[in-house]
Amino acid sequence: MSEQLTPEDENRVAAAEYTLRLMDADEERRFEARLSEDQALKQDVAEWVAHFAPLADEYAPVKPPAAVKARLTANLFGAPDVPASIWSRLGFWRGLSFAATAAAAVLAVVLVTQPAPDAPVSGPFYLSEIASEDDSLRVLAMFDGATGGMRVTRTAGEAVAGRDFELWAIVGDNAPVSLGVLTDGGVDTIAIPASLQGAFGGVVLAISDEPDGGSPTGAPTGAVLAVGQVSGV
Amino acid sequence: MTTAADIDHLIARVALGDRSAFSKLYDATSAKLFGVALRVLNNTASAEDVLQETFMKIWRYADRYASNGMSPMTWLITIARNTAIDRLRATKQTSDIADVEDRVAASGPTPEQSAVAGSEAKRIVGCLDQLPDDRRAAVRGxxxxxxxxxxxAAQFDVPLNTMRTWLRRSLLALRECMTQ
Structure with missing residues (x-):
């Protein structure tokens, strides 16, 4: 600045620049070094924070998608209701790059309905509720051994724009097998691979957050949002 | 309707590790903070990440709120805004990973100042109006x-030092107006 400022004014202007974040990274670092030991400078910053605060009225509120809260609580609070072994296996499969313990779940398997009277009951019938810890994502899965099909009904939660929910089946210590991406409509019928049908009673189902169209690698790449144990009916 | 006192109370509960208070705080404030992140980043996926990061910081640092004297929404918005700006600049390769919380903790007004700030609320808008149009637009931006x-400087197509001189002068004028 061409005109000379008093040291007090110089500090006040620098405090405003810092509060607004006009400075580049190096300038910010230098300012913060001064800030840590200069009480008057802290006061200057505090004044500017208060001065500018009413401008925040111009930030229009936008409701975030429900999946954000599910991911947040999963990341922060983990999944106390799921056996540790399941989570350690999921962590292993998801690779070392994803350090945070993501995910949540409840294994609440409830017999809700009897099969409809005309439904074939010759094969085994399995039910699983796949839910995030805070119930913001809930999916009911019913596998009918007679047809080899699993009907998947999403009762809560929707994927973030540009992302998809992908459903995985996990048997023992094997890698997860993709059962496909859940469609937006909330109800899907999925043909279960023959190799899984025989062992369906011991399957764990999991839903992960994936790029549009599903995992590009064939293994879960995003946070595991919900898990459910399969039980025979 | 959640009042400032309610949010204040929720933050105090969160500082004690109360998850249900955290959930309520999220429900009460996430839309505003998501709005902040969206405005800064102009990208939904990044704004969602920033919202999540913001609340992780809130969970972690809620115990520092009580001592800083800011109004609760100002504190939350400051964290969200700085987290969003950090993200914006990280993606621009300027790689500044400043600890936003240190910034917030270092900058809290005293309770007396908060009271003054309350009575002065909105004065900033009147004072900004006294600036020339382009300077006002720059401060708001x-x-x-x-x-x-x-x-x-790039946006207004002037040299960096010209922008710096403009704004420094404007900030001094603003301060004079604000403290009159």
């Missing part, structure tokens, strides 16, 4: 969208 001197 810096606050609302996290634009740096370099961003603003």
């Amino acid at each position: 810096a606050y609302l969208q996290g634009e740096s001197y370099a961003d603003l």
Whole structure:
């Protein structure tokens, strides 16, 4: 600045620049070094924070998608209701790059309905509720051994724009097998691979957050949002 | 309707590790904070990440709120805004991973100042109106969208030092107006 400022004014202007974040990274670092030991400078910053605060009225509120809260609580609070072994296996499969313990779940398997009277009951019938810890994502899965099909009904939660929910089946210590991406409509019928049908009673189902169209690698790449144990009916 | 006192109370509960208070705080404030992140980043996926990061910081640092004297929404918005600006600049390869919380903790007004700030609320708008149009737009762009001197110089097509001189002068004028 061409005109000379008093040291007090110089500090006040620098405090405003810092509060607004006009400075580049190096300038910010230098300012913060001064800030840590200069009480008057802290006061200057505090004044500017208060001065500018009413401008925040111009930030229009936008409701975030429900999946954000599910991911947040999963990341922060983990999944106390799921056996540790399941989570350690999921962590292993998801690779070392994803350090945070993501995910949540409840294994609440409830017999809700009897099969409809005309439904074939010759094969085994399995039910699983796949839910995030805070119930913001809930999916009911019913596998009918007679047809080899699993009907998947999403009762809560929707994927973030540009992302998809992908459903995985996990048997023992094997890698997860993709059962496909859940469609937006909330109800899907999925043909279960023959190799899984025989062992369906011991399957764990999991839903992960994936790029549009599903995992590009064939293994879960995003946070595991919900898990459910399969039980025979 | 959640009042400032309610939010204040929720933050105090969160500082004690109360998850249900955290959930309520999220429900009460996430839309505003998501709005902040969206305005700064102009990208939904990044704004969602920033919202999550913001609340992780809130969970972690809630115990520092009580001592800083800011109004609760100002504290939350400051964290969200700085987290969003950090993200914006990290993606621009300027790689500044400043600890936003240190910034917030270092900058809290005393309770007396908060009281003064309350009575002065909105004065900033009147004082900004006294600036020339382009200077006002630059200050608003810096606050609302996290634009740096370099961003603003490019946007207004003036040399960096010219932008710096303009804004420094404007900030002094603003301060004079605000403290009159």
